[in-house]
Amino acid sequence: MLKSSLMTTQTKYQMVIGLEVHAQLKTETKLFCSCSTKFGAKPNQNTCPICMGYPGVLPVLNKKVVEFATKAGLALNCKIDPNCKFDRKQYFYPDLPKGYQISQFDKPICSNGKLKIFDKDIGIVRIHIEEDAGKLVHNSDNSADRLHGSDYSLVDLNRAGTPLIEIVSAPDIRSGEEAVAYVKELRKILMALDVCDGNMQEGSLRCDINISLNKAGEEYGTRAEIKNVNSFRSITRAIEYEFKRQSQLLDSGEKIVQETRLFEENSGKTFSMRSKEDSHDYRYFPEPDLVPLNIDLDFITKTKEELPELPSQKRLRYVAEFSISEEAATIISDDFALAALFEGTIILGADSVKVANWLTGSVSAYLNANETSINETKLTAENLNEMINLIQDGTISDNIAKTSIINTLLEKGGSTITIVEKEGLAQIADPAKIEAIITDIIKANPTQAEQFKQGNIKIKGFFVGQVMKITQGKAAPQLVNDCLDKLLS
């Protein structure tokens, strides 16, 4: 019932989506004081009078933040405003110590950029620097996890004052798929630039979704802003839910209310937080405790020249330079550590297609199964190259490498040849040995041998299996084939 109504509305309405992504910058210290930004400290351990907003304190800008924001802006094709300034955004909340957030209002550091996904440009309206708020921990005996249902709330200001950039997209996104692809690409870029750790679970990358519906050719509809969407899955679910909610309202002739809604992960639903009428008047004005920035133009030029290769550029180069498939190039270039291993192994002389096959096959499977990253493993360009060489020269079989070597290299590292010697995994490539084994098998299985001779080629697999069983997979596959043909014909 629900599904069919979704089917009809899907053709009736198009969704218009704009995203605001908050990325925490990977600086050692906070935006305006020298407190650590490290995640996981004891509550209020990483605080000082400045980030707690004590009477009389003043902010001093962390220059690293300007550098990181400039990098992000340039990588996203933005214009950098060397004379941008900071403003105060004012509202009361217990996690906001000063009663205002230092942010950028009418002169953000970056503007007018774009990001390509699925061969489509998504506009970046602006990127601005701002400080994060703290965290409230609500405590209650009646288990309501909300401020007003709690008996009391605790304030943890460790996160207060950590540097963020807010990246605001144009309303160019038209589907949940595009939204996810956009955030994924953005995350990859920020990680490749080494300005954000991309950890969505710890809140290093958070997303607000603006979504409205309209009929093709008509003006944009009234939008709702969905807050607190903190995983790719949540982005998809929140958009799906919101599309359904808004299209049902429109179908029944009702109006969409401009409001801020909260996505709740457990139910997958969005709930109204506040309407436009209740929205804050932030009373922005220029921050008088800071002077306008004066970013050196040479610094901007130099930063642009020194930008690392971005994942999308890497992907194109891998296809062209290393003749690997687009699919493999995407998997490898998405993960800059995997990409580094890929190129490192090729430099040592390994065949690029073979390296790509290993990395996208067994290695990726291992990483996924163990939910780990390549940097956490012991696999290096040296031992991967050695393993591939040993397959190439026939010392080990491909099969043995897959079943008995690669996981050891990932878990313990070390040299393939040592493993081969220690475990006796060298390939049996002596025709006499193989023939002797096959002769024994034929003797033990006369019926199957007869079938093969009469033309049942399928039965050959049985014999190969028997050889591999006896040799524990060490027999050279081509040799087994050749010997079988010779002895059974």
Next chain:
Amino acid sequence: MSENITSKSAIELNRSFTSGELTAEEITKAFLERATKLNKDLNAFISLCPELALQKAKLLDQRLARGDDPKNLGKLAGVPIGVKDLINMIGTETTAGSNILKGHKSVYNATIVNKVINAGAIPLGKLNLDEFAMGSSNETSAFGPCKNPWDLSRVPGGSSGGSSAAVSAELVPLAFGTDTGGSIRQPAAYCGITGMKPTYGKVSRYGIIAFASSLDQAGPMTKDVKDNALLLEVMSGYDAKDSTSINTPAENYLDYIKDNFEKTGSLKGLKIGISDDLSADNLDHEMRSALDNTIKTYLNLGAEIVKVKLPHIKASLACYYIIAPAEASSNLSRYDGVRFGHRAETKDLESLYKESRTQFGKEVQRRIMLGTYVLSSGYYDAYYKKAQEVRRLIFNDFSTAFKECDVILSLTTPSTAFKFGAKSDPLEMYLSDVLTVPVNLAGLPSMSLNGGYDKEGMPIGMQLVGKALGEKVLYNTAYALEQSLIKELKKPNLTSFA
């Protein structure tokens, strides 16, 4: 005996200490004794810190006794200082004159506190002020108003009224004031002392509770010009903790005075600007003639008097009362009862905010509302943005005027100190700052010093305004006037209540 100590200037006290004539402990005890005795009537100090003071004094005495070079003990070694209670100092409560911060203990030192302590000064206590420095009479202090030592029925001025009264009554030789629209100069004028508001950015604001960030500036309040110059030399200088602080080389103002007026005895070559625009309506005859006498004195000293125009100055008060409350409304948001200061016992968040913040006094609440209004969506352009444009015009007025002169002379205030309760209308109160406010809007240095008395014996302040970073010229000009008037200068008669 102890009056022989407390009547000394800071420079004399430092000399007495380093020469061994007086110990720092003797000096400190003499001032503590006088402050304790006279504060009952004056209410200049909100709190005294005798333990801290005596500990610092004894340490200095020990260092001198074990043979440390007196020069290494600092330029203010052995000299007590009073700290306006808006300035953070570890070991004291910093209340800003407000119930909302009653009992709030400082957790760090303001940069200027560190600077004077490193120079050997002995902090004596925290001085009374209008709540959050918002007021011109000390009547808005939550700790009761400080009184004028020249006449206890009159206000000492504000907001640094505790500082001016304490220095005038010799409870301390030196005091910190802060000046957002005249809060150093107006009380200095009302109490007959010397006060300097330095160029914006000359003195670090770190650790000083903010009223209006783009206007606030701390400065020295002292009995005479040389003490003032010495304290500014110590308290000023670049501070990486204050992004608006100016990085300029340190200046020795006393050497400058020595090389100029003290050497020549003349102000020949100095052009002093006077302006009908920097004046008040319906000026009292006595005020007018005090200014005329000062002009005559300067002419006798060889200075040239030139008339300058400051056409946009008449908009200063209106401009100030948009910008200052706007910034204040924001700066005072942090007093919400969550982390420090007064917290109302309530059941939910909204009433926690509302009830905690009712601890602000009427004048502070008025300015928060004013500031919130002018920054509201739809009003920002008409008020705040416009005021910033006017501010630029006022700055330009001064720049143009300073092409024709080196300093500008005016009265500091339109009248002498008024009686408590005399200005119940806030607008009338605001008008007492009409001559000082323009200088803060332009960010320029300016000082007030005594230039005579009215027929009731109340001091009349003269204001000198300088070019940006022109403090040394101001000090030389002020010193010349002070020396010319030295025989006429009086001290308040405290025998009636002491």
